[in-house]
Structures are given as C-alpha cells and as structure tokens.
Amino acid sequence: MAVAGCAVETPAPAPEQAALESLEQQTQQLTPPAGCTEITMGALANGIQTTPVKYGAQPTYLGTFSAFGDPAVADTANIRLDVNTAPGLHDLASGGANLFTCEQCVFGYQDAGTAGQKLFVADTGSLLLALKVSPQQTVGALSNVTLRESVNAPPLSAPYRGSAVVPGGECKWIRFATWNTVRAGGCDPRQGSPTANLPGLSCVATDYLADDGTLEQATGTKTQGEACTYTPAPTSSGLATTDCAQGFACTDLFTEARQCLATCDPMAAVPGCPSGTVCGVYGLCIEQSVLEPIGFAFDPALIGETCSLGFAEFCGTEGARGACVDLAGTGHGTCLRYARARSDCGAGEELGFIGYPLSGGGYDRTTGWCYADGL
Structure with a gap:
C-alpha cells in the first residue's frame, strides 16, 4: 500500500456557504435607513x-x-x-x-x-x-x-x-x-429532480401534491400492493428503511397494514403508475376505487370542460389532471388544471388551492389550480 503526502487539507466551503459569507461581509458596514x-x-x-x-x-x-x-x-x-x-x-x-x-x-x-x-x-x-x-x-x-x-x-x-x-x-x-429549511434525507419527489430517482432510495412525498419529500432506503424487491416492513430511522440524521424496491414507498396511508406503492409525480405528463392505478395524493399510485370511499371525488370532465359535480379533487386524465371548481355558483364546476406555482398560471390567471385539513389543526394547500382572475 502506498501513501502519498501527509498534510491535512482544509476542505473548501460549500458553494452556498461561500455565497452566504460573501453577502454577509457586504452588509457589515451598513447602517439602518433613517x-x-x-x-x-x-x-x-x-x-x-x-x-x-x-x-x-x-x-x-x-x-x-x-x-x-x-x-x-x-x-x-x-x-x-x-x-x-x-x-x-x-x-x-x-x-x-x-x-x-x-x-x-x-x-x-x-x-x-x-x-x-x-x-x-x-x-x-x-x-x-x-x-x-x-x-x-x-x-x-x-x-x-x-x-x-x-x-x-x-x-x-x-x-x-x-x-x-x-x-x-x-x-x-x-x-x-x-x-x-433543509432536513436530513430531504428530497424533491418531482419527476426529473436530482433526488427523485437515486439508486437504492425512494423519495417519498410529505405533502399532497408531492413537491417535498424524504428519502427512504429501499432494500428489498417488493412492488405494487405487496405487504412491507417499515423500519424508522435509527437516528435523527439517518434514513428509514423498507423492504420495497427502489421507487416504492412502504405506506399505511390507505390501508391499515403497510403496502408498497409506486411513487409518482401527479404533475408529470407521464406519471408512470402501474396499470389500473392513478397518481393520487402524496404522489402515490393507487386505485381510484380506493380513493373514492375515503372522500376523494373523480369527475370525467377534461381540462376546461364543465363537470357533472360542483367540486371534485380529480378531473381530466393521467398527465392532464385538474380539479372541478364551481367559481360561478352554478352547481357544476369547471375542470381547472392543476398547478404548483403562481408562475405556472397564464396571463390573467391566478392560483387557487384546495385546503386539506390535517390532524392537530394543520393544513396542506399545495394542490393548486389556475383560474381566470376577476371571477
């Protein structure tokens, strides 16, 4: 074994840390405005x-x-x-x-x-x-x-x-x-993000429209619908472990017993869910027949069409989803396309949202939809 050199090098600061330090230095001589x-x-x-x-x-x-x-x-x-x-x-x-x-x-x-x-x-x-x-x-x-x-x-x-x-x-x-606000094992579940599809890991969404997530070690081969075991992270800086395959979450969101469900991006043109399932809440592939009994309504209207329902969390088709919202008070909503950001809405449009109540008085308002401003 050959060993070269003996000096201990000080690692360079992370790029973001260097940027923060540079900005802080620029403020040292400033004084408050009058x-x-x-x-x-x-x-x-x-x-x-x-x-x-x-x-x-x-x-x-x-x-x-x-x-x-x-x-x-x-x-x-x-x-x-x-x-x-x-x-x-x-x-x-x-x-x-x-x-x-x-x-x-x-x-x-x-x-x-x-x-x-x-x-x-x-x-x-x-x-x-x-x-x-x-x-x-x-x-x-x-x-x-x-x-x-x-x-x-x-x-x-x-x-x-x-x-x-x-x-x-x-x-x-x-x-x-x-x-x-970065947390240990944090990731971005959105399709195409650098952390959405890492080897041996699953990025499991923590919010309804799946733009925030946490990595889990996927150490097994189990796939859609199979019973699974979830082991919590051993330390605050560690990762939870499951016996699901990469790209599957071991979840009990929809059933009492945990099962492996494929992760997906509900805003992607091709969410990639297994046949017979839809990309549902929390970016998980699940049967529509499972979501409906627990309070999620589906309407067959396509984006821009009049819905048969006044409100439904899901309209459109996979890859082109929206929500039925009755802004005019007619009793029949319009299928308005989902959006995560105000900047994703067009000229003259604003970002509305579905407010999902969470336990303990919290809420999740990440499921947005674009509507014509002024209504």
Missing part, C-alpha cells in the same frame, strides 16, 4: 417542520423576528417564495411591498394575533436563494432588508391578499439573516 429600527430574524421552518404541519399554497417559511412590540407576544416572520423561484439573488423591491404581486415576499406581524397586530412588508433589500433541495427545502439569506408598516389592500378576497405601505408608518431593518 427612522428604521434594526431587528434580527430567528430560525425558520418549512411546512412539515412546524407543529402542526402547515403547508402553504406556495412555499412559506415560518419563524419569528426579535421582539419589537410587546415582548410577551411573538413577532412572526414569514418568507414566501414561488415554487419556481430559482437559486440566485433576488431584488425584493420588485414586489412593490405588495403581498399580492411579490414572487419573493418577506413580511411579518408585530404582536401577532392581538388587537394591536401590525403588518410589516419588505419594500427593499436582497433575498439570496443559495441552495434549493426542493421548493420547501432551501438555504438562503436576507440582506439590507427594509420592512415598512403596511395594511391589507385590494384584492382582499383572493388567495393572495394585497398590501400597501402606511405613509409615515414604522420601519424595521434587517442587516443580514439566514435560513435553512
């Missing part, structure tokens, strides 16, 4: 990291700012991104301090949930998306961000409400703050 109070931001969590679980209609990370109101009441911090927000540096001024128009939004509430609650929305500053494992799992930073006291403004009844700055209102300023 009349603004400097605040800090604590750790943020994504939907599945909160208790109860709260998955928003777009990736929304939740946390708190340092107390700037009543010290006994939380001052909440929120970062909302479009599902398609790409890694890189984003100018928060482009949103115009309007929570309806911003694609990268930074906002919070002083004394949240009280009669004296105040809304603050960023109107200037930078948001760096340094790493994106999935839309829900990212690493990033805020720099030189000014948040202005704001009030709700039209539209007030849309899925995304507007906001407007209060002239002469209070001002808060963030010099630099980071977030990291």
Whole structure:
C-alpha cells in the first residue's frame, strides 16, 4: 500500500456557504435607513417542520423576528417564495411591498394575533436563494432588508391578499439573516429532480401534491400492493428503511397494514403508475376505487370542460389532471388544471388551492389550480 503526502487539507466551503459569507461581509458596514429600527430574524421552518404541519399554497417559511412590540407576544416572520423561484439573488423591491404581486415576499406581524397586530412588508433589500433541495427545502439569506408598516389592500378576497405601505408608518431593518429549511434525507419527489430517482432510495412525498419529500432506503424487491416492513430511522440524521424496491414507498396511508406503492409525480405528463392505478395524493399510485370511499371525488370532465359535480379533487386524465371548481355558483364546476406555482398560471390567471385539513389543526394547500382572475 502506498501513501502519498501527509498534510491535512482544509476542505473548501460549500458553494452556498461561500455565497452566504460573501453577502454577509457586504452588509457589515451598513447602517439602518433613517427612522428604521434594526431587528434580527430567528430560525425558520418549512411546512412539515412546524407543529402542526402547515403547508402553504406556495412555499412559506415560518419563524419569528426579535421582539419589537410587546415582548410577551411573538413577532412572526414569514418568507414566501414561488415554487419556481430559482437559486440566485433576488431584488425584493420588485414586489412593490405588495403581498399580492411579490414572487419573493418577506413580511411579518408585530404582536401577532392581538388587537394591536401590525403588518410589516419588505419594500427593499436582497433575498439570496443559495441552495434549493426542493421548493420547501432551501438555504438562503436576507440582506439590507427594509420592512415598512403596511395594511391589507385590494384584492382582499383572493388567495393572495394585497398590501400597501402606511405613509409615515414604522420601519424595521434587517442587516443580514439566514435560513435553512433543509432536513436530513430531504428530497424533491418531482419527476426529473436530482433526488427523485437515486439508486437504492425512494423519495417519498410529505405533502399532497408531492413537491417535498424524504428519502427512504429501499432494500428489498417488493412492488405494487405487496405487504412491507417499515423500519424508522435509527437516528435523527439517518434514513428509514423498507423492504420495497427502489421507487416504492412502504405506506399505511390507505390501508391499515403497510403496502408498497409506486411513487409518482401527479404533475408529470407521464406519471408512470402501474396499470389500473392513478397518481393520487402524496404522489402515490393507487386505485381510484380506493380513493373514492375515503372522500376523494373523480369527475370525467377534461381540462376546461364543465363537470357533472360542483367540486371534485380529480378531473381530466393521467398527465392532464385538474380539479372541478364551481367559481360561478352554478352547481357544476369547471375542470381547472392543476398547478404548483403562481408562475405556472397564464396571463390573467391566478392560483387557487384546495385546503386539506390535517390532524392537530394543520393544513396542506399545495394542490393548486389556475383560474381566470376577476371571477
């Protein structure tokens, strides 16, 4: 055996860490804008990291700012991104301090949930998306961000409400703050993502429309419908193990006993489910006859057609799915195509969502659909 060299090399920092450090250095000599109070931001969590679980209609990370109101009441911090927000540096001024128009939004509430609650929305500053494992799992930073006291403004009844700055209102300023919502074994179940089809692993979705997931070791050969064994991760940084084949989840979502179900992307043109199954909730291939008795309705209408039902979670066909929604109150919905992101909707369209209640008071609003704005 030959050994060459003896020096211990210091590993280079990860690219995202280097980008964060560079941005932080640029903020060290800055001072708050006139009349603004400097605040800090604590750790943020994504939907599945909160208790109860709260998955928003777009990736929304939740946390708190340092107390700037009543010290006994939380001052909440929120970062909302479009599902398609790409890694890189984003100018928060482009949103115009309007929570309806911003694609990268930074906002919070002083004394949240009280009669004296105040809304603050960023109107200037930078948001760096340094790493994106999935839309829900990212690493990033805020720099030189000014948040202005704001009030709700039209539209007030849309899925995304507007906001407007209060002239002469209070001002808060963030010099630099980071977030990291990436979790151990995190993955992106969407078809074509770098972590959706890794050797010996299954990326199992943790939300209804399958854009957030966790890796499991697939050590067996069992496939669709076979009984399986699930062994939880031995440590917080480890992975759960199943005796399903790669690309199959060992799940008890639909039956008391666990079974292997193929994972799929409900938004893919070809979800790839076994014959006789559909790509259902949580990105799992399952028979329609299993979903219907537990409350999921199917309508034969195609995208754009009138449905026989007022509301149904599934219309269209595999690879072209939508939801039946009765926006006009006629008693018959229209099959509106599914979308994960506001940016996936066309000109004049807005992103609505299905709100699935979860145990403990949580919710999952990741199942979106595009509709003509103004209805």
